[in-house]
Amino acid sequence: MPSKTAKKPAAYKAPSFAKNKEYFLRAAKVIPGAIYGHQTPAITVPGSYPYYATHGEGCYYWDVDGNRYIDYMCAYGPMVTGYGNPIVEAAAQKEFAKGNCYNHPTPLMVELAETLVDQIKFGDWAVFGKNGGDMTTWCTLVAREATGRKKIVMCKGEYHGIGAWCTPGHGGLIEEDRMHIHTFKWNDLAGLRALFDKYPGQIAGVIMTPFHHPAFGDSEMPAPGFWPGVRKLCDDNGAVLILDDVRVGWRLSLDGSNEYFGFQPDLACYCKAIANGYPLSATVGRDSLKNAAANVYLTGSYWNSAAPMAAALANIKLLKKQNGPAHMIKMGERLQHGLVARGKAFGFEMIASGPGSIPFVRFGEESNFMRQQVFCAEVTKRGHFIHPHHNWFLSTCHTEDDIDNTLDAAEEAFKIVKKQFGE
Ligand SMILES: Cc1ncc(COP(=O)(O)O)c(C=O)c1O
Structure with missing residues (x-):
């Protein structure tokens, strides 16, 4: 069951990825593999994730269709004190x-x-x-x-x-x-x-x-x-x-x-x-x-x-x-514990591993990552970028409010996974 304390998430409207797809098709003609390496859409969930970014601020970034994400991949690690951090940028x-x-x-x-x-x-x-x-x-x-x-x-x-x-x-x-x-x-x-x-x-x-x-x-x-x-x-x-x-x-x-x-x-x-x-x-x-x-x-x-x-x-x-590592560990642990607790309320045993600053959370009792892929895609489509197969990253810009908003989106995603797969 959903948590009673959770705030009601904003009404969900599926994002458009039209421009993302357009760039991808253009890229496929002139770039081998279009997007290669671990950023390839093939290892997230094709059609549910953005492919091209335009700008970022703090722990948020925007894709070419104007969709905004709270970023839990942090550019696969390099973003640590926030996109466009004014102190780092000035230097x-x-x-x-x-x-x-x-x-x-x-x-x-x-x-x-x-x-x-x-x-x-x-x-x-x-x-x-x-x-x-x-x-x-x-x-x-x-x-x-x-x-x-x-x-x-x-x-x-x-x-x-x-x-x-x-x-x-x-x-x-x-x-x-x-x-x-x-x-x-x-x-x-x-x-x-x-x-x-x-x-x-x-x-x-x-x-x-x-x-x-x-x-x-x-x-x-x-x-x-x-x-x-x-x-x-x-x-x-x-x-x-x-x-x-x-x-x-x-x-x-x-x-x-x-x-x-x-x-x-x-x-x-x-x-x-x-x-x-x-x-x-x-x-x-x-x-x-x-x-x-x-x-x-x-x-x-x-x-x-x-x-x-x-x-x-x-x-x-x-x-x-900022005592960066301690903040990132604390925020990440809030995310890990929150996902485990909210998953449990829907009958899912979620497995959280890694330290909070580099967390990973997945569905227990499945080895094929099918629920995981649907779950992560649904959370990401709601503006919270999480990867189904790769550990996540926190930054010093993530706040408790960011994490709690993500947990609310996760509840919506748990609901969809439960409907699609059962418990
Ligand atoms: C543990 C580890 N070692 C080495 C590398 C390679 O770093 P780069 O992609 O910057 O060459 C990575 C990149 O993800 C990594 O995670």
Whole structure:
């Protein structure tokens, strides 16, 4: 039954996606796949989701048909202090106006490296790229350079980017790309130990996310003793421990997710929450790997640009002032608990996983995601963007009112799912 305390949602009018579809059809003629990667409509619910955005403000954005959404994907992570945040924008725009991209880095790069080294306790140095995958791939090379070994170990089902060594896609790969990549299951220390035993003196590095956040699945936290166990196995076997904090970084702790879970890696990659949507990624590393890092070539046409670094400095300061992770965790937990409670009132057992700042909620007792897809599509059509298969993200702009409005929309969606599928 619907909750008695819920406010009556505004009368529902199905949104038009006419312009979204028009652009998609135009794109299909000139862009392979029209919209590729994880933004493809094929992995949401075709026909129920927007395809093209025009602008955003705070935790809201608008699509080309003028539909407004409270955004629970936050551009798949990069929006963290709000679309068009005036403080971050002012810092970035000042650099754009001056020139932005030069023959050299600007002093902002030094300042940002100093900020990260100060912020991330285990870190002694920092470097910068544009995307998360720039950094994860580079870190595997640093591990190889430092150890003189070939093999990289990763967890099954974890995403580290589109490098040939790790892409979840199949196109264009050759057998040799994965010849030295080995996998074990999340939380399976015995599985990791078995790899070290099978390849003694051959494993250069182990790369993992701070908790397990696969697509099409529940997030899994590290079991007690898991991270200390991984750390010890790496130490005992002379392998580099690489933390891929690209997605989770600074949504759990501004000290880095490793501090939240109580361990220290050798290298950590950051990206999504750094610069509030400006293109920037970073790796922070230990002194012992500084020489190896200097030997692995690292550059890109836009990698020294000033504006994203200015945005990052402003964004980091703001996240600290706002105590960003705590707010995002609190808002996300309100959403998780609310969805579980309101689902229960309709007879559904909802499974909430992941921390509040990067939550995921799905229907229990179904493995085919059919109810989940209908539910998420109905919520999204009501102006609250949630993804059926990928974890969600909170920002520092989400308020209790936003969450409660979304929960009201969720009640409408639960009603539709119940009608269509029964309990
Ligand atoms: C955990 C993780 N690592 C690496 C990446 C790759 O980052 P990018 O898409 O910026 O290259 C992502 C992107 O979603 C990610 O979630």
